[in-house]
Amino acid sequence: MATFIFDVLKDLENKHANLSSITFILPSKRAGVFLKNQLSQIVKETIFSPNILSIEEFVEEISKLKTITNTDLLFEFYNSYIHLTKKGDIESFDVFSKWAQILLQDFNEIDRYLIPQKNIFEYLSDIQDLKHWSLEPNKTEFVKNYLSFWKKLFDYYNHFTEQLLSKKLGYQGLIYREAVKNIRDYIQHNKSKQHIFLGFNALNTCEETIIQELLESGLADIYWDIDNTFINNPVHDAGLFTRLHKKNWPYFKTNSFNWVTENYTKDKSISVYGIPKNVGQAKYIGVLLNQLKTKQNSLSNTAVVLGDENLLIPILNSLPSNIETLNITMGFPLKSIPLASLFEHLFHIHKTSNKSFYYKDVINLISHQFVRPLFYADGNDYSSTIIETVNDNNLIYITIEQLRAITDSAKNNLIDILFNHWDTSIDNALNNCSQLILNIKSHLDENKSSNLLSLEYLFRFNELFNELSRLNSTYNHIKDVSTLHSIYKELLSSETLDFQGEPLQGLQIMGMLESRVLDFETVIISSVNEGILPAGKSTNSFIPFDVKIENNLPTYKEKDAVYTYHFYRLLQRAKTVIILYNTEADVLTGGEKSRFITQLEVEGIHQVNHEIITPKVPIINPALKTVKKTPAVIETLIQIAEKGFSPSSLTSYIRNPIDFYYQKVLKIKEHDDVEETVAANTLGTVIHNTLEDFYKPLIGRYLTVDTIKNMKSLITKTVTHHFKSVYKEGDLSKGKNLIVFEIAKRYVSNFLQLEIEDIKQGNQIKIVAIELENNIRISIPELNFPIKIIGKIDRVDEYNGITRIIDYKSGNVTQGDVEIVNWEDIASDYKKYSKSFQILTYALMMQQSGLINLPVEAGIVSFKNLKSGFLKFSKKDKPGSYAKKETLITEETLDNFTSELKKLILEICNADIPFTEKDL
Numbered sequence: 001m002a003t004f005i006f007d008v009l010k011d012l013e014n015k016h017a018n019l020s021s022i023t024f025i026l027p028s029k030r031a032g033v034f035l036k037n038q039l040s041q042i043v044k045e046t047i048f049s050p051n052i053l054s055i056e057e058f059v060e061e062i063s064k065l066k067t068i069t070n071t072d073l074l075f076e077f078y079n080s081y082i083h084l085t086k087k088g089d090i091e092s093f094d095v096f097s098k099w100a101q102i103l104l105q106d107f108n109e110i111d112r113y114l115i116p117q118k119n120i121f122e123y124l125s126d127i128q129d130l131k132h133w134s135l136e137p138n139k140t141e142f143v144k145n146y147l148s149f150w151k152k153l154f155d156y157y158n159h160f161t162e163q164l165l166s167k168k169l170g171y172q173g174l175i176y177r178e179a180v181k182n183i184r185d186y187i188q189h190n191k192s193k194q195h196i197f198l199g200f201n202a203l204n205t206c207e208e209t210i211i212q213e214l215l216e217s218g219l220a221d222i223y224w225d226i227d228n229t230f231i232n233n234p235v236h237d238a239g240l241f242t243r244l245h246k247k248n249w250p251y252f253k254t255n256s257f258n259w260v261t262e263n264y265t266k267d268k269s270i271s272v273y274g275i276p277k278n279v280g281q282a283k284y285i286g287v288l289l290n291q292l293k294t295k296q297n298s299l300s301n302t303a304v305v306l307g308d309e310n311l312l313i314p315i316l317n318s319l320p321s322n323i324e325t326l327n328i329t330m331g332f333p334l335k336s337i338p339l340a341s342l343f344e345h346l347f348h349i350h351k352t353s354n355k356s357f358y359y360k361d362v363i364n365l366i367s368h369q370f371v372r373p374l375f376y377a378d379g380n381d382y383s384s385t386i387i388e389t390v391n392d393n394n395l396i397y398i399t400i401e402q403l404r405a406i407t408d409s410a411k412n413n414l415i416d417i418l419f420n421h422w423d424t425s426i427d428n429a430l431n432n433c434s435q436l437i438l439n440i441k442s443h444l445d446e447n448k449s450s451n452l453l454s455l456e457y458l459f460r461f462n463e464l465f466n467e468l469s470r471l472n473s474t475y476n477h478i479k480d481v482s483t484l485h486s487i488y489k490e491l492l493s494s495e496t497l498d499f500q501g502e503p504l505q506g507l508q509i510m511g512m513l514e515s516r517v518l519d520f521e522t523v524i525i526s527s528v529n530e531g532i533l534p535a536g537k538s539t540n541s542f543i544p545f546d547v548k549i550e551n552n553l554p555t556y557k558e559k560d561a562v563y564t565y566h567f568y569r570l571l572q573r574a575k576t577v578i579i580l581y582n583t584e585a586d587v588l589t590g591g592e593k594s595r596f597i598t599q600l601e602v603e604g605i606h607q608v609n610h611e612i613i614t615p616k617v618p619i620i621n622p623a624l625k626t627v628k629k630t631p632a633v634i635e636t637l638i639q640i641a642e643k644g645f646s647p648s649s650l651t652s653y654i655r656n657p658i659d660f661y662y663q664k665v666l667k668i669k670e671h672d673d674v675e676e677t678v679a680a681n682t683l684g685t686v687i688h689n690t691l692e693d694f695y696k697p698l699i700g701r702y703l704t705v706d707t708i709k710n711m712k713s714l715i716t717k718t719v720t721h722h723f724k725s726v727y728k729e730g731d732l733s734k735g736k737n738l739i740v741f742e743i744a745k746r747y748v749s750n751f752l753q754l755e756i757e758d759i760k761q762g763n764q765i766k767i768v769a770i771e772l773e774n775n776i777r778i779s780i781p782e783l784n785f786p787i788k789i790i791g792k793i794d795r796v797d798e799y800n801g802i803t804r805i806i807d808y809k810s811g812n813v814t815q816g817d818v819e820i821v822n823w824e825d826i827a828s829d830y831k832k833y834s835k836s837f838q839i840l841t842y843a844l845m846m847q848q849s850g851l852i853n854l855p856v857e858a859g860i861v862s863f864k865n866l867k868s869g870f871l872k873f874s875k876k877d878k879p880g881s882y883a884k885k886e887t888l889i890t891e892e893t894l895d896n897f898t899s900e901l902k903k904l905i906l907e908i909c910n911a912d913i914p915f916t917e918k919d920l
Contacts, residue, residue, distance in 0.1 A: 019043065026199055027054070030329055064182065078100070093478065107171070113554075183210050227260070231243055231246070241558075272528075272600075273579070274583040285580070305526070328510075343433065382411050440458060467491060537556040645788070650905075652664075687748060689722040695767055768797050789844070804857045805839060806858075809864075817860075
């Protein structure tokens with residue numbers, strides 16, 4: 001395949017041009033590498049390499065100015081802003097940078113398109129005057145300041161550009177404007193130099209002026225890469241700019257227009273695939289490349305062009321293993337490196353000046369892959385010690401002093417680097433970052449050969465923080481950590497870790513702009529969706545749309561035309577084109593398929609194969625887990641039986657046998673996280689413990705109104721004591737925790753009030769036992785080992801002579817939850833009968849222990865349903881609300897329950913019945 005670059009060089013050779021003396025100017029540096037390579041295929045003898053420049057380098061040479069970085073530009077502009085703004089009206093650098101970056105872009109556009117600065121800034125100011133009724137006599141202070149800002153724009157511009165020019169510095173637009181001023185001087189001093197411009201499309205006014213001056217002076221030629229299909233179609237955006245140049249440039253009135261080609265209409269294989277999600281596209285690109293490699297045996301003339309450059313990492317992870325050579329032009333974004341998340345954690349913690357730190361932030365930081373190894377010392381992992389201390393003591397906020405105490409002075413220096421002196425000065429914050437980098441480097445150097453990539457990451461971040469230190473010392477505008485974070489992110493977003501590879505061999509992976517002037521036989525283009533290709537409307541400017549139109553500044557229409565040209569130029573000489581788009585519309589990362597795809601299908605020049613690719617998702621039939629009871633499991637079950645089955649462990653088995661297996665047999669406990677807000681079980685524990693404190697001294701005594709009233713006066717003190725005991729150092733003074741604390745007090749108070757009303761109605765209540773721990777042995781003939789049942793009963797009392805067994809529940813329980821119709825259901829349906837199972841177990845234990853005489857009552861007091869009072873267990877003779885109920889627990893009741901209990905235990909211990917998961 002003859003590329004555009006090759007055709008240009010061939011044409012120059014046919015014209016007997018001295019290639020060594022030519023200065024080639026291209027849209028990008030990348031194209032220069034390919035031009036050198038193509039040059040070696042043209043020349044037949046040894047020559048000196050020609051001068052090859054990007055358009056930015058060439059213009060910079062003419063202007064005699066040096067390009068300044070975007071971050072330096074922002075600081076320089078802030079100097080001008082401070083100089084021209086009243087001291088009381090000066091905004092912080094952090095606030096200033098938000099609008100200044102937009103204004104700098106507008107300065108850039110105004111200069112690149114040679115717009116008279118004073119005219120446009122005065123025009124913008126007049127527009128704002130009209131918008132805000134400036135003729136009204138009573139303008140608010142806010143409106144006055146707002147209009148004053150617009151009137152100062154020209155002053156800002158003048159002072160800012162004068163300061164830059166005095167230092168021989170400039171941003172792109174200023175450099176272009178100065179180059180236009182200097183072009184006649186440049187021509188005067190370079191009359192013997194020949195320039196070749198090739199592959200350009202959209203040109204700003206400065207570029208047009210410079211190129212036309214050189215063309216008119218006979219010092220340049222220009223080669224356009226445009227197809228007849230586009231330039232001769234008056235409405236095709238791919239030829240929009242080239243048509244304008246050909247029509248408007250006086251040079252082409254008397255000189256030929258090179259070139260209009262006929263490549264696009266040649267036979268091509270064009271396939272369009274709609275694929276759900278970005279990762280789906282990345283995976284399918286891997287499949288396509290594998291097919292191409294197998295078919296062609298080489299991918300040396302194949303390019304993957306990323307419409308969305310965020311797809312780089314997914315695509316690299318999807319490449320087939322048979323790809324041996326690869327070149328990536330865009331570089332790996334530094335913000336995607338794991339080390340970036342470490343400094344993001346640090347800035348997040350210190351952006352608000354606090355003396356204590358949220359526990360999750362601390363754990364995230366000390367658990368980071370680059371930080372955790374630094375906490376190892378003398379065989380101790382101090383990061384684990386910190387995490388365990390936080391969990392054990394329920395610490396929600398942690399101070400530096402607490403962290404130092406936990407690490408036992410062994411890692412105080414590291415604690416200081418991570419947490420101390422960040423808010424005292426920016427120099428200290430930057431020094432802490434640098435010290436952290438050095439500490440990480442020392443650790444990585446211990447095993448240098450396996451940490452080369454991590455050390456490269458570290459080196460780049462060290463450079464970044466050195467640059468931040470330079471900016472801070474040079475300009476002294478960074479006053480707080482929040483501003484430092486903003487500048488850090490600005491620098492980070494523009495930094496990449498460049499890949500090392502052979503730029504001319506193998507598969508090429510690039511962004512859309514890197515593809516300028518380059519041609520490939522096979523092109524795969526990803527993310528061809530609206531909002532990505534083309535990028536769509538953008539209003540990131542202070543200049544209104546109509547003002548841009550009036551001053552010939554580019555709008556979204558021209559920007560879309562730029563993308564259209566790049567897209568179609570990739571297709572011009574390609575033989576195989578594969579276009580992918582995301583079928584899942586997403587407002588953040590692109591919408592429906594691009595108009596480019598519809599245009600390809602509608603124009604009818606090529607046959608377009610359009611297919612929706614649906615991932616092949618295997619049908620996985622969810623299988624419930626089953627665990628056989630091995631001899632080891634049976635041995636464990638025997639040990640559990642000897643220690644004792646509790647009602648909660650038995651109901652756990654009823655609910656889901658596999659949970660019983662994990663918790664009781666394997667002894668796998670759920671991890672106890674820090675309770676930021678009081679958990680339901682914590683609330684229940686506090687209420688239980690409070691009532692235990694109140695009622696335990698009253699065992700064997702009848703309750704009186706005065707006794708209960710005395711308890712009520714102690715509610716706040718007792719509840720607080722138990723919260724501190726259970727909730728450790730968790731904060732109860734605000735938020736949801738304060739609400740839960742008040743709820744606990746209210747529950748206890750309401751319960752005591754219920755007791756008072758009962759007594760006032762003449763009922764006699766005698767406390768028999770509180771938090772009674774009990775155990776019994778039951779005999780199951782089929783099992784040759786003893787079975788023990790254990791449990792703790794919340795309360796046993798006598799109510800008008802009837803013994804009651806009471807279980808407290810902090811959740812909501814209704815009468816229906818403690819009723820049963822069929823005995824065989826009690827050990828099979830957890831949701832309906834777990835409460836009944838529990839209280840009947842307590843009744844059985846007390847009866848077998850000889851602590852009560854039947855009949856008795858057993859039931860639940862629900863603190864969320866106190867108005868229902870004591871919810872008694874009842875046996876119904878049939879379903880429905882009209883069934884007869886028996887609330888007294890008799891010998892017959894316990895015999896029926898014992899029969900079901902033994903069946904359940906027999907099932908648990910039966911070696912032939914596996915633990916089978918229930919589908920909950």
